[in-house]
Amino acid sequence: MSRLAIKICGLSTPETVGAAVRAGASHLGFVHFPKSPRHVEADHMRALAASVPAHVGRVAVVVDADDAELARIVGTEAISALQLHGKESPERSAAIRARFGLPVWKAISVKSRADIDGASAYAGAVDRLLFDAKTPDGAALPGGMGLRFDWRLLRGVAVPAPWGLSGGLSTANVCEAISETGAPLIDISSGVEDAPGIKSVDKIMAFCKAVSAC
Numbered sequence: 054m055s056r057l058a059i060k061i062c063g064l065s066t067p068e069t070v071g072a073a074v075r076a077g078a079s080h081l082g083f084v085h086f087p088k089s090p091r092h093v094e095a096d097h098m099r100a101l102a103a104s105v106p107a108h109v110g111r112v113a114v115v116v117d118a119d120d121a122e123l124a125r126i127v128g129t130e131a132i133s134a135l136q137l138h139g140k141e142s143p144e145r146s147a148a149i150r151a152r153f154g155l156p157v158w159k160a161i162s163v164k165s166r167a168d169i170d171g172a173s174a175y176a177g178a179v180d181r182l183l184f185d186a187k188t189p190d191g192a193a194l195p196g197g198m199g200l201r202f203d204w205r206l207l208r209g210v211a212v213p214a215p216w217g218l219s220g221g222l223s224t225a226n227v228c229e230a231i232s233e234t235g236a237p238l239i240d241i242s243s244g245v246e247d248a249p250g251i252k253s254v255d256k257i258m259a260f261c262k263a264v265s266a267c
């Protein structure tokens with residue numbers, strides 16, 4: 054079986070970036086969203102990503118960002134993909150990919166099977182779909198809240214693009230998540246934190262070790 058891809062999201066310190074790389078993460082996520090406790094400015098993102106080996110993906114997470122904001126992030130030349138975590142339409146997602154020339158991931162907020170079926174509208178417009186739990190109406194953040202959706206919703210679904218699973222993953226539940234969904238990539242944020250925005254080197258290490266033992 055090929056090795057599962059792991060994205061550790063919401064990194065903001067050199068120590069935790071280094072830990073994620075050493076632990077074997079395939080992708081690192083940097084959140085650029087001022088309301089988030091994990092927010093990093095473009096210059097900070099550039100500095101963090103500079104130490105990351107080229108084989109590890111560097112994903113900037115943005116929420117309904119305009120072109121000027123995206124240009125600041127892409128202009129760091131430190132990022133290898135953009136993760137759109139807002140209400141970006143398939144057309145807007147495709148336009149971002151065309152304009153900025155980077156792979157685009159689209160987060161799909163999931164509460165029901167209809168949300169998963171609706172993701173097919175993004176086929177051909179984006180490079181990866183990331184199924185994440187829908188956060189409650191009025192929540193401060195559209196992701197990174199440690200919430201999971203019912204993984205059984207993915208049963209029997211032929212996802213029309215490369216994809217990943219996100220939302221409420223932890224060292225304790227990740228093997229069940231993989232076996233239930235067959236996800237080729239898993240994404241975690243708050244499950245490897247001591248507090249919102251405070252990543253734990255030990256928890257990152259333990260999570261990646263748990264995944265390799267699934």
Ligand SMILES: O=C(O)c1ccccc1NCC(=O)[C@H](O)[C@H](O)COP(=O)(O)O
Pocket residue numbers: 062063082084086089090091114115116138185194195196197198199200201219220221222240241242243244
């Ligand atoms: O993590 C954030 O603060 C965040 C803010 C705004 C948009 C997206 C955000 N996170 C996106 C991610 O990819 C998270 O890893 C994903 O939602 C899973 O989070 P968690 O349930 O805490 O593992």
